[in-house]
Structures are given as structure tokens and as C-alpha cells.
Amino acid sequence: xxxxxALTDRLGLSVPVIQAPMASVATPALAxxxxxxxxxxxxxxxxxxxxxxxxxxxxVRAATDRPFNVNFFCHQRPQDDPARAxxxxxxxxxxxxxxxxxxxxxxxxxxxxxxxxxxxxxxxxRPAVVSxxxxxxxxxxxxxxxxxxxxTFGSATTVEEARDLEAAxxxxxxxxxxxxxxxxxxxxxxxxxxxxxxxxxxxxxxxAVSCPVVAAGGIGDGRGIAAALMLGAVAxxxxxxxxxxxxxxxxxxxxxxxxxxxxxxxxxxxxxTGRPARALVARYVTxxxxxxxxxxxxxxxxxxxxxxxxxxxxxGVPDFHxxxxxxxxxxxxxxPAAAIVARLARETEDALxxx
Ligand SMILES: Cc1cc2nc3c(=O)[nH]c(=O)nc-3n(C[C@H](O)[C@H](O)[C@H](O)COP(=O)(O)O)c2cc1C
Numbered sequence: 001x002x003x004x005x006a007l008t009d010r011l012g013l014s015v016p017v018i019q020a021p022m023a024s025v026a027t028p029a030l031a032x033x034x035x036x037x038x039x040x041x042x043x044x045x046x047x048x049x050x051x052x053x054x055x056x057x058x059x060v061r062a063a064t065d066r067p068f069n070v071n072f073f074c075h076q077r078p079q080d081d082p083a084r085a086x087x088x089x090x091x092x093x094x095x096x097x098x099x100x101x102x103x104x105x106x107x108x109x110x111x112x113x114x115x116x117x118x119x120x121x122x123x124x125x126r127p128a129v130v131s132x133x134x135x136x137x138x139x140x141x142x143x144x145x146x147x148x149x150x151x152t153f154g155s156a157t158t159v160e161e162a163r164d165l166e167a168a169x170x171x172x173x174x175x176x177x178x179x180x181x182x183x184x185x186x187x188x189x190x191x192x193x194x195x196x197x198x199x200x201x202x203x204x205x206x207x208a209v210s211c212p213v214v215a216a217g218g219i220g221d222g223r224g225i226a227a228a229l230m231l232g233a234v235a236x237x238x239x240x241x242x243x244x245x246x247x248x249x250x251x252x253x254x255x256x257x258x259x260x261x262x263x264x265x266x267x268x269x270x271x272x273t274g275r276p277a278r279a280l281v282a283r284y285v286t287x288x289x290x291x292x293x294x295x296x297x298x299x300x301x302x303x304x305x306x307x308x309x310x311x312x313x314x315x316g317v318p319d320f321h322x323x324x325x326x327x328x329x330x331x332x333x334x335x336p337a338a339a340i341v342a343r344l345a346r347e348t349e350d351a352l353x354x355x
Pocket of ligand 1: 020021022023025044045046071132133155176179180181182183216217218219237238239240241243324325326327328
């Protein structure tokens with residue numbers, strides 16, 4: 001028996017499960033498999049230019065006629081801070097020497113926020129859902145996306161952010177608890193006030209806004225999904241639970257690290273990109289945490305860290321890789337995405353009926 005909520009009815013889903021958009025991990029094959037099994041598949045498009053985005057949307061469309069979500073980052077562009085960049089460069093020098101790498105590259109904006117070129121792709125493709133991390137897009141862009149018939153989602157890590165997104169015109173709030181893997185969506189609350197766990201955050205957001213709320217963070221199986229529904233959510237968004245999916249673009253060293261991880265093996269760090277994000281702790285995080293204040297603002301550190309990540313991948317070691325993971329690490333399973341969604345549906349029904 002399908003579990004119905006306002007969101008499953010609106011999108012025609014048979015399972016109240018969203019595969020989280022995951023830049024560099026989600027693939028068109030993953031999104032299509034999830035959507036074909038009755039959940040909502042998502043593309044993490046933050047790192048794609050307009051042409052690559054167009055290609056990925058076409059791939060999803062070729063594999064499914066079901067609804068899917070395309071996600072973007074809406075960050076403010078950073079200020080250059082040469083002193084901080086120099087300090088960070090000096091800290092990285094030892095790792096570069098260990099890996100026999102040449103000079104640390106300059107900081108750079110590898111990832112640009114949502115822009116007109118990608119807006120045009122969205123307006124032409126009209127995916128069922130368009131979602132935003134790090135705040136809402138420009139008002140006129142949001143209006144155009146809604147007029148094109150897309151349902152818009154935005155991530156909130158506090159009640160303040162949820163209210164702000166609703167006031168901006170976002171139609172569904174993704175309440176992201178502190179347990180969540182990957183980047184915190186936090187964009188207008190200080191990080192020390194944006195560390196609320198999912199079980200506390202979701203009902204407070206539900207009470208504060210009138211639009212539907214999706215729960216995200218630390219939900220790894222049907223027990224968590226059932227709990228999210230009890231808290232008033234219309235669906236659960238799982239990231240870590242899909243990182244080991246066969247269709248995900250997760251490198252083998254990342255898969256191995258997550259498969260061996262425990263609930264306490266993650267921390268929220270700015271060390272990879274300049275924005276707080278939850279990852280498994282490996283050598284780079286351990287050794288650099290005391291120097292986190294020197295990390296340039298998002299996304300400037302990207303090109304400086306990239307050669308280390310690539311060197312680690314070439315040697316098959318996780319030392320420098322951003323091993324994004326939430327606290328429900330032990331619940332992730334290596335299965336085809338369709339099997340994950342079917343299992344989550346079964347487990348959710350079992351959990352709801354047991355009560
Ligand atoms: C590998 C990975 C990449 C992520 N990338 C994105 C992203 O590109 N956009 C986004 O809105 N959220 C991203 N997230 C956060 C998810 O949307 C979601 O909030 C989180 O995964 C939920 O917590 P969980 O990992 O415990 O399920 C990412 C999460 C992970 C694990």
C-alpha cells in the first residue's frame with residue numbers, strides 16, 4: 001500500500017523518499033532509477049555548467065518519464081582575502097611535498113552560483129522540481145521557474161531560514177538537521193545557532209511555515225522515514241543512504257570508507273570548500289582542523305585542495321577526499337538504487353504499521 005502525503009500526491013510519487021541532490025555523487029542513472037521506483041530522484045547540478053546540465057537532464061529524460069529534481073547552489077560570491085589564501089597555501093605545502101606535487105594553485109571560483117545560463121536550461125527543460133541550497137535565487141528567477149510549472153524547494157537549517165525561504169516564495173522547505181551529510185544549507189543564521197538535530201528541527205519548522213516540509217539529515221532507513229512523517233514532514237530526503245548505490249559516482253576509496261564508518265566518524269568542517277559540510281574524518285581533516293580559520297571563503301579553496309584529492313585517488317587512499325557522510329553512516333547499503341527505494345518503502349510501511 002503506497003504511503004500518501006501532500007507531496008506524493010502533488011508529484012505522483014509512490015514512496016515519500018527523495019534521493020538528495022549530491023553534487024559529484026548523484027548521476028542521471030541514479031536519479032532515473034529512484035524516480036522509476038516511485039521516489040524523487042535528484043541531480044546535484046551545483047558544479048555543472050549549462051551544457052553539462054543540459055546533457056544530464058537529457059540523460060535522465062531518456063531513462064524515465066517520472067518527475068525528478070534539479071538542484072543548484074545560491075551562494076554569495078566570495079571576497080578575495082590574499083592573507084588568508086597565503087596562510088592556507090602555507091599549511092597545504094607539507095601535504096603537497098608528501099604527494100610530490102608542485103606549487104599549490106591559486107584560490108578560484110570553480111563553482112559559480114545559479115545563473116542566467118542555467119536558468120535558461122531549467123526553463124526549457126521544466127523539471128518537476130527545482131531545488132536550492134544556500135538560500136533562494138533572485139526573485140525574478142524564482143518567479144520564472146514557478147511560472148514554468150516547476151515546484152521549488154529550498155534548504156533551511158533553522159526556523160529563521162525556513163521563514164525567509166517561504167517569504168521569498170519557495171514552495172517546499174527541506175529542513176536539514178545537523179546530522180546531515182554534505183554541505184550545510186545554512187545561509188543566514190550563524191553556524192553555532194544552526195546545529196539543531198532533525199528530530200528537533202522538523203516539527204518547529206512545520207509549526208513556523210504553512211508550506212510543506214521535507215525532513216533531511218540522519219535518516220537512513222524506514223524507521224527514520226516513518227519518524228519524519230510523524231514529525232509532520234511530507235517526505236524524507238536521504239543523501240548518505242544513496243552514496244553506496246550502484247549508480248552513484250562514488251569512487252571506490254570513498255565507498256570503502258563509508259562502508260566501514262561508524263556513527264561518530266564524521267565532523268562538520270570548512271576545510272574542503274570553505275563552507276561547513278559533514279564528512280568522514282580522514283588524514284587531511286585530522287591534521288588541518290586546528291587551522292580551519294585560515295581556510296578561504298567558499299568556493300575559493302576548491303582548486304587548492306583538488307590536486308591533493310586527485311593524488312589520493314591515484315594512490316587509492318582516502319586521506320584528502322571529501323568523504324561526505326551524515327551521522328547515519330552505518331545505515332547506508334551497497335545496493336542498486338531501485339532496491340534501496342523498495343527497501344525504504346517496505347521498512348517505512350512496517351514501521352508505521354507496527355505503531
Ligand atoms: C555526498 C553528498 C553530497 C551532497 N550534495 C548536495 C548538493 O549538491 N545539494 C544539496 O542541496 N544538498 C547536498 N547534500 C545534502 C543533502 O541534500 C541532504 O541534506 C543530506 O544528505 C541529508 O542527510 P543524510 O546524508 O544524513 O541523509 C549532499 C549530501 C551528501 C551526502
